[in-house]
Amino acid sequence: MNATACYFANAMADENTEIARGLQRRDPDLLDSLIEKYQHRLLRYLVHLTGRRDLAEDLFQETWVRVLERGGQYDGRHEFSTWLFAIARNLTLDYLRRKQPSSLDTLSDDDDATPFDIPATGSPSALELTLQRERSEQISGGMEQLPAKYREALALRLHEGMSLEEMAAVTGVPISTVKSRIYRGLSALQAWLKGGR
């Protein structure tokens, strides 16, 4: 490992240790900064995992409350985001078991709800905006069709850029299963986009 990589690895470890100490103290300012930093990533993951924006928002709040309550359990040896996503995942599974005991894949799709926000960005033309919106809706539609475990794998890998080891830690499955889920999820999404819907 070269000096730069070593420096960044140490900096990350120090940051995680600081977070762990702050969580043990239940430092509200630290929690504020963590919410600020991880808000979009966490919500994105929850939206992909549940397939429902309203449910994802509820679980988003629950996750941060749980982080506050169980902060003492975070030891700082792993990435904070991995621990955070594992908490969010467990909360989602608990909720789904309570509401729909059969499985994660039997989530009812709320067709009336807008699946994703499309905020105004930059100044693209009306045509570009329409095309972008259509493409986003297509992908969103495709994601909604996928079983939750594939949606989750794609979200963690392609959106959050997690390593296979981190994904295995969050989902609690072996790396080989993680690899298989990414491949199958992407293949299914492509097939759906090509018109196999």
Place this chain on the structure above:
Amino acid sequence: MSSDPHERARQLTTLSDEVSAAERTWLAAHVESCSSCRGFVESAGETIRSLRAIPITVSGSLLAATRMRVRQRALELQRRQERLQTIWVCAAAVTFCTAFNTALLWRGFAWLSQRLSHSTPLFGLVFIALCLAPAIGAGIILLARGSHSAGQNGSLELGGF
């Protein structure tokens, strides 16, 4: 990893940066010679770009509500912690006072038994009875209240019919 070269190539495509140099070389060579896998790679790239382009953002109201909820909960937990600390301090003080008073009383009874020339076992028994008296009294009161409540519940249940 699959033994089928096409499937292997597609699986490696989805793992992007986590493949070894040898696998990367093999993948490049395979994609160069296989139009079907080349199509998959291009299509996968497009899908991944589109997926990453989906904007999912936290609204200001959700962020504010979350922060408020977390701060409220933090306050609740802090208050609970403070209450618990108070209870522990009180329990420790009561334990200390009880131990101190018991020792003092025992010495007092021993002194009294010497002064009145009575046998020590008799004063020991009186001492134990005195120590247990509050607990026995409290037990009797609680039992009486319990049977009274049970009687009330019973009459309420009957009244329901």
